[in-house]
């Protein structure tokens with residue numbers, strides 16, 4: 213309150229939250245930077261996809277590998293992390309109506325991240341660091357490349373530390389008791405992020421020294437282990453952040469509240485404890501690990517993290533069902549689903565993200581993460597197909613959905629092109645489905661990832677026509693067509709956000725469409741608010757509170773079991789015995 | 792009973808409550824399915840499958856591996872294919888396969904139904920050993936300084952392409968090799 217009057221903060225006209233002005237500015241910078249990186253990464257995506265579509269084969273080899281390196285880095289690391297930093301500042305200040313404690317630290321972190329990201333991107337797109345985002349030694353990039361990534365990583369570590377300082381300070385001031393679930397999930401993401409960023413820095417520091425000529429070799433096996441401590445951990449950061457956004461959107465769009473708060477929080481804790489142990493699933497067909505370690509690491513520990521995801525995967529649709537039923541949509545098993553706000557961009561993004569993440573990304577991940585099945589998947593196109601379903605159709609889609617609300621609120625501008633925003637998630641999602649099916653099936657047929665020319669027409673010794681078949685052509689065409697559709701969807705998002713920020717009408721109370729205003733209120737839910745189709749408030753399906761979500765989840769699990777079994781069958785048809 | 796709170800707001804009062812019927816059912820089913828997958832990977836498939844991931848490995852100096860691979864090639868060479876030596880080692884023997892920018896050497900000729908131990912390593916950077924069939928591939932990571940050791944038994948006669956599926960430099964897409972299986 214004092215802050216509001218002194219002009220250091222404002223009270224949001226829509227949510228009633230108190231917003232620290234310096235936090236607001238930091239969120240703006242992170243968000244805009246993130247969206248610019250997304251735009252660059254999307255442009256590169258189109259170019260590399262049109263190259264892999266063998267009929268078009270757009271770029272020359274050198275440029276393809278350079279742009280592929282840049283696309284991976286710009287998207288997976290820069291777009292995602294800048295957006296997550298915006299989310300961390302938001303979750304640790306705005307949502308708590310708390311002050312940003314050490315603004316200087318936030319800005320130093322941002323500046324380091326920006327500097328590192330710009331230099332690394334520059335080196336990659338100009339073919340001076342064509343080592344892919346993984347930079348596996350002994351493939352070597354110039355020292356400046358490793359230095360810039362290290363600076364970025366240290367900046368990101370500082371950003372996460374800043375988040376925790378804000379949260380702890382707010383607690384000590386008594387501004388907050390229990391954290392909102394959204395912030396709690398981000399805190400989980402933050403803990404995993406610290407571990408993974410430190411692991412990445414420990415991998416990259418020797419690589420820097422080696423590239424600079426200070427030490428003369430580094431162990432490629434140890435590098436891979438440490439690198440995937442970063443690489444895999446970072447994916448769980450994305451996962452936890454996405455789950456936070458899912459819960460947030462469910463609440464904002466439908467008034468949904470988690471069915472069981474304790475269970476949802478427990479599932480976040482499962483991520484923290486068990487996910488890093490699954491990091492070795494990137495090394496399943498590497499030398500250096502024992503069979504026992506592979507089996508235990510991937511099967512036993514990882515499944516506790518998967519359990520966490522299964523809990524959220526049920527809990528979120530259940531919270532939507534609960535929210536809709538509370539509003540009065542109680543007809544039948546799925547009345548709530550039919551009447552859900554499908555035309556609201558945030559709900560569309562939530563639905564597309566949750567569905568594609570679960571059905572395509574999650575199931576494929578568990579399947580290919582087994583040590584045996586991984587032998588027919590490792591480094592084929594099935595691997596990028598899997599992670600585009602998680603980190604693109606899942607995380608990126610969810611972040612886009614959140615941005616449609618966060619950007620108007622933080623920038624205090626009317627969302628421009630709202631109509632576009634209602635179609636955007638469906639277009640982006642459809643593109644990703646087509647892309648994912650084409651890419652995934654090509655990978656199942658053995659088509660390698662990170663590969664410029666699967667026709668092998670330019671090979672002088674031992675050429676092969678193994679991939680010059682109609683089926684593979686069809687899959688690669690799906691890859692190309694899907695990419696074009698998805699890039700259109702991505703470009704729509706970038707256009708909407710950039711024009712909102714630049715041209716949107718200024719207002720203290722931006723129109724957010726059909727959101728549930730009490731999503732930000734600390735009071736417990738009250739049943740029986742407004743809505744149509746009011747029927748007797750007695751639960752119609754025995755004692756289950758969310759029978760529809762339960763049925764959906766069981767259907768999902770059935771598909772999971774079938775596909776899992778199918779993958780073992782496929783493995784058994786390989787005409788080689790392996791031991 | 793505790794209230795339910797929006798995930799976007801600071802919960803006030805107690806948010807902890809025991810699991811309801813929906814959650815109990817789902818968590819139980821999900822946990823059972825997790826256990827099932829664990830049993831499948833750790834015990835069931837290792838007992839019944841023909842395709843096992845039992846990769847063994849050891850460290851080796853790349854120069855030493857190159858020497859062994861050259862010795863092996865000279866000892867068993869039966870001809871050439873596109874200028875690449877073709878070897879036909881006796882069934883059951885060790886096969887040295889070396890990846891380098893940008894080729895897999897030598898071409899290996901195997902007998903169907905016989906088991907061979909493949910010892911694969913790299914002379915320079917990381918490569919991806921990818922043995923491609925008409926609808927599948929078998930893939931193993933290859934690092935300089937390490938030997939990736941696997942036992943392979945071909946069950947089908949024919950010529951199988953080997954490609955590289957780890958980015959290894961400007962000529963990554965021309966890196967090929969060959970395994971020939973005869974009766």
Ligand code: HEM
Pocket residue numbers: 254257258260261264280281283284285287288291292344345346596600603604608647660661662663694695696698699702
């Ligand atoms: C319009 C959306 C997108 C399209 C069409 C697209 C397309 C592609 C294509 C064609 C590849 C190359 C696969 C290969 O040859 O190995 C690729 C790689 C990759 N993409 Fe995307 N992508 C999109 C968005 C994203 C986003 C949003 C992210 C991250 C958040 C992302 C992360 C990656 C990564 C990490 C790689 C692997 C790079 C490597 O192998 O080093 N992509 N993408």
Ligand SMILES: [Cu+2]
Pocket residue numbers: 890891892893917918919955956957958959963966
């Ligand atoms: Cu190679």
Ligand SMILES: [Cu+2]
Pocket residue numbers: 918919955956957958959960963964966
């Ligand atoms: Cu290669």
